[in-house]
Amino acid sequence: MRAQGARVNAAPRFADYEHLLLPSLQHSNGATIEEVRGDLAAGRAHLWPGNKSVAVTHFHEAREMVLWLVGGDMRELLEMERSAEAFARAKGCTRMVSEGGRDGWARVLPRIGYRETRVMVKDL
Numbered sequence: 001m002r003a004q005g006a007r008v009n010a011a012p013r014f015a016d017y018e019h020l021l022l023p024s025l026q027h028s029n030g031a032t033i034e035e036v037r038g039d040l041a042a043g044r045a046h047l048w049p050g051n052k053s054v055a056v057t058h059f060h061e062a063r064e065m066v067l068w069l070v071g072g073d074m075r076e077l078l079e080m081e082r083s084a085e086a087f088a089r090a091k092g093c094t095r096m097v098s099e100g101g102r103d104g105w106a107r108v109l110p111r112i113g114y115r116e117t118r119v120m121v122k123d124l
Contacts, residue, residue, distance in 0.1 A: 014040055014047055017054035020071030027101055028069060036069065048084055050076045057084055060097060067098045074104075078112060 018033055025031055036056060039045035045068065048055040053072025060066045065088035070077050085096055098109055099119075106116060 013049060017047070017049055017071075020054050021056065021069045022071070023102070024069040024071050029099075031069075046087075048080050050080050053077045053080065055080055055084065059091070059093070063093050064095045064097050065091070065093045067096065070101075070105075074108065078108070081112065 014037060021033070021036070025033060025036075036045065039058065040047055040056070045056050045058040048057065050072060053076040054070070055067060055077060056069040058066050058068055065084065067081070067084070081096075088096055096114070098105060098114060110116070
């Protein structure tokens with residue numbers, strides 16, 4: 001499927017991309033591959049497959065699309081982000097959010113309009 005392709009709601013092809021998300025899962029505040037599979041199958045998350053990359057998004061609150069997990073070729077992922085943004089706008093979102101993630105994204109995402117904010121977390 002091309003990077004600009006439509007999102008896929010179900011998980012059947014997810015197995016082809018799981019390996020690309022393993023590094024991202026290590027920075028996801030404890031999410032597991034099983035949870036991702038379940039959220040995709042239930043329609044709570046959306047799979048964005050590319051040629052060499054994959055992203056998983058979900059909606060947070062009513063007007064935010066969260067780039068939850070990404071993996072693969074950074075150039076392709078940045079192209080895919082434009083399609084995800086268009087989809088988010090069509091769904092009425094006013095914000096795209098990238099939570100956590102690896103340090104490299106903090107250097108790249110500001111180039112395409114993201115700004116860094118501070119989040120404080122307390123584990124219970």
